[in-house]
Amino acid sequence: xxxxxxxxxxxxxxxxxxxxxxxxxxxxxxxxxxxxxxxxxxxxxxxxxxxxxxxxxxxxxxxxxxxxxxxxxxxxxxxxxxxxxxxxxxxxxxxxxxxxxxxxxxxxxxxxxxxxxxxxxxxxxxxxxxxxxxxxxxxxxxxxxxxxxxxxxxxxxxxxxxxxxxxxxxxxxxxxxxxxxxxxxxxxxxxxxxxxxxxxxxxxxxxxxxxxxxxxxxxxxxxxxxxxxxxxxxxxxxxxxxxxxxxxxxxxxxxxxxxxxxxxxxxxxxxxxxxxxxxxxxxxxxx
Numbered sequence: 001x002x003x004x005x006x007x008x009x010x011x012x013x014x015x016x017x018x019x020x021x022x023x024x025x026x027x028x029x030x031x032x033x034x035x036x037x038x039x040x041x042x043x044x045x046x047x048x049x050x051x052x053x054x055x056x057x058x059x060x061x062x063x064x065x066x067x068x069x070x071x072x073x074x075x076x077x078x079x080x081x082x083x084x085x086x087x088x089x090x091x092x093x094x095x096x097x098x099x100x101x102x103x104x105x106x107x108x109x110x111x112x113x114x115x116x117x118x119x120x121x122x123x124x125x126x127x128x129x130x131x132x133x134x135x136x137x138x139x140x141x142x143x144x145x146x147x148x149x150x151x152x153x154x155x156x157x158x159x160x161x162x163x164x165x166x167x168x169x170x171x172x173x174x175x176x177x178x179x180x181x182x183x184x185x186x187x188x189x190x191x192x193x194x195x196x197x198x199x200x201x202x203x204x205x206x207x208x209x210x211x212x213x214x215x216x217x218x219x220x221x222x223x224x225x226x227x228x229x230x231x232x233x234x235x236x237x238x239x240x241x242x243x244x245x246x247x248x249x250x251x252x253x254x255x256x257x258x259x260x261x262x263x264x265x266x267x268x269x270x271x272x273x274x275x276x277x278x279x280x281x282x283x284x285x286x287x
Contacts, residue, residue, distance in 0.1 A: 003089075003090070003118065003119060004019045004023055004026075004029060004116060004117065004118050005019070005084065005088065005116065005117045005118075006018070006019050006029055006107075006114065006115070006116045006117075007080065007084055007114065007115045007116075008104060008107070008109040008111035008113065008114055009073070009076055009077050009080040009111055009113040009114070009115060010073075010076065010109070010110070010111045010113075011073060011076055013076075013080070014080045014083060014084065015108075015109050015111070017104070017107045017108065017109065017114070018107065018108075025153075026040070026096045026116055026118070026153070027153045027154055027157070029116050030098070030114075030150075032106050033100055033102075033104055033106065033107070034100055034101035034102035035098070035100065035101065035149070035150035035151050035154075036066070036068075036098065036099050036100045036101040036112070036149075036150055037059060037062040037063065037066070037098070037099050037147060037148050037149060037150055038059075038096055038097065038098040038099070038148060038149075038150040039055040039056075039058060039059055039096070039097055039148060040094070040095065040096045040242060040243065041055055041094075041095055041205070041242040041243065042092060042093065042094050042095065042120050042242060042243045043085050043088075043092045043093045043095065043120065044092070044277065044281040045281060046085065046086070046088075046091060046092065047082060047085040047086045047088075047283065047284070048281040048282055048283055049081075049281060049282060049283075049284060050205075050209075050242070050277055050280060050281050051205050051208075051209065051280070052078075052081075052282070052284055054205045054208065055205055055242075056072075056074065056077075058148060058203060058205070059072070059097075059099060059148070060072065061146065061147075062099075062146070062147045062148050062149075063099060065144070065146055065147050066147060068101075070099070070112065072099065072113070073113070076113075077097070077113055077115075078284045078285045079284075079285055080115060081095070081097070081115060081284040082283060082284040082285045084115055084117060085117070085284070088117055090119040090120070091120075092119070092120035092122075093117045093118065093119065093120050094117070094118050094119070094120040094121075094243055095115065095116070095117055096115075096116045096117075097113065097114065097115045097116075098113070098114045098116075098150055099112055099113055100112040100113075100114065100150075120243070122244075123244050123245070123247055127167070127247055128247065128248070128262075128270075129262065130250070130261070130262070131247070131248040131249060131250030131251075131257075131260075131261065131262045132167040132168070132239075132247055132248070132249055132250065133165070133166050133167055133249070133250065133251040133252070134166055134167065134168050134169065134170055134181070134237075134239070134249055134251070134252045134253075135159075135163075135165060135166030135168075135169045135170070135252075135253060136169055136170050136172065136228065136253060137156070137158075137159040137169035137170065137171055137182055138172070139158070140155060140156060140158070140159060140169075140171055140182065141171060142171070142201075142202065145200055145201050145202050145203075146202075146203065148202060153183075156182040156183065159182050161182065161183055167247075168181045168182060168183065168184055168239055169181065169182050170182075170186060170228075170252070172228055173200065173225070175227075176227050176228045176229060177197070177225035177226065177227050177228070178197070178225055178226050178227070178228055178231075179197055179200055179201050179225065180197070180201040180202060180204075181239050181241075183241055184204070184239035184240055184241040184244065184247075185201065185202070185204040185206070185207040185239065185240050185241070186237070186238075186239055187210075187237060187238045187239070187240070187246075188226040188231070188234050188236075188237050189234060189235050189236035189237065189238075189263065189265050189266070190233060190234050190235055191235070192219070192220065192235075192265070193219075193220045193221070193222055194214060194219055194220070194221045194222070194265070194269075195221075195222050195223075195224050195225070195226050196211070196221070196223060197223065197224065197225040198223030198224065198225075199223075204240060204241065204242075205242055206240040206241055206242050206245065206246070206273075207240055209273065209276060210240055210246065210269060210273060213269065213272045213273065213276060214269075216272075217268060217269065217272055219265060219268070219269070228252075228253075231252045231253070231255050231257065232255045232256075234257050234258060235257075235258045235263060235265075236248065236249075236257065236258050236262070236263035236265055236266050237249035237250075237252065237257045237258075238266045238269075245270060245273055245274070245277075246266060246269055246270045246273055248262035248263065248266040248267075248270075250262065
C-alpha cells in the first residue's frame with residue numbers, strides 16, 4: 001500500500017482531498033481532472049527543498065506559455081507546502097504540485113493548485129554503485145519541452161520506469177539523437193567531456209545545478225546531443241532528476257557503456273552535487 005496524501009491550496013488554507021484507494025502513482029490521483037502543468041521534487045531533512053524557487057519559476061513559465069489568465073498565490077502555496085511536509089508521517093516525501101487547467105470541482109474544491117505527497121524512496125545503493133540500464137522510447141516525444149505538462153506522465157506509462165530490462169527509456173529526435181529520459185535528463189561523457197543536449201528538452205532543475213558545477217570541477221561541457229548509434233563510443237553516461245540526483249548508466253539498449261561500471265567523472269559529479277545539496281536546502285517559507 002502506498003500512503004498518498006492530497007491537498008488543495010487556497011487563500012483560506014489547506015483542504016485535504018480524497019485519495020483513490022487503488023492509486024499506486026501520482027498520475028492516478030487525478031482521474032477526470034483538467035490537467036495542466038506540474039513539478040515534482042523531494043524533501044530533504046523532512047521539510048526542506050532544493051531550489052524550490054527554480055521549480056516555481058519553471059511553473060510560471062509554463063503558465064505564461066500556455067497563455068493562462070491565472071495568478072499563482074505563491075504565499076499560500078509556500079505555507080501549504082511547508083505545513084503538509086512538516087506533518088507528513090514519514091522521514092522524507094516525494095512531492096508533486098499541480099496547477100490545473102480548471103478547478104478540481106469533482107474533488108470538492110474550487111482550487112486549481114494541488115499538492116500530493118508519498119513516502120520518498122531514494123535510489124538503492126546497488127543503482128548508485130553498479131549503475132542502471134536504459135532503453136529507448138521510439139514513439140514518445142514532448143510537444144513543447146518548455147512546458148512541463150501534466151499529461152506527459154500519462155503518455156510515458158507505455159514505457160514503465162524501473163522495468164526489469166530498462167530502468168528508464170530515452171527519447172530521441174527524428175534523426176536519432178538522444179534528447180532526454182522519460183523522466184530525466186541525459187548526459188554522455190567521452191574523453192573527459194560531458195555532453196548534454198542544449199535545447200528541445202525539459203529544463204531540468206537538477207541538470208541546471210550539475211551543469212553549473214562543472215566549471216569548478218574542471219569538466220568541460222558541450223551542449224550537444226549524442227546519436228543513439230554512437231553510444232558504444234562513450235566512456236560514461238548518466239541521468240539526473242530531482243528525486244534521483246545523478247545515476248550512472250552502464251548499458252543503453254544492448255550496448256555496454258565504457259567498462260560496464262560507473263566511472264570516475266560521474267562519481268565526481270555526484271559527490272559535488274551532494275555537497276551542493278547539503279549547503280543549499282531550505283524551508284519553503286522564511287523562518
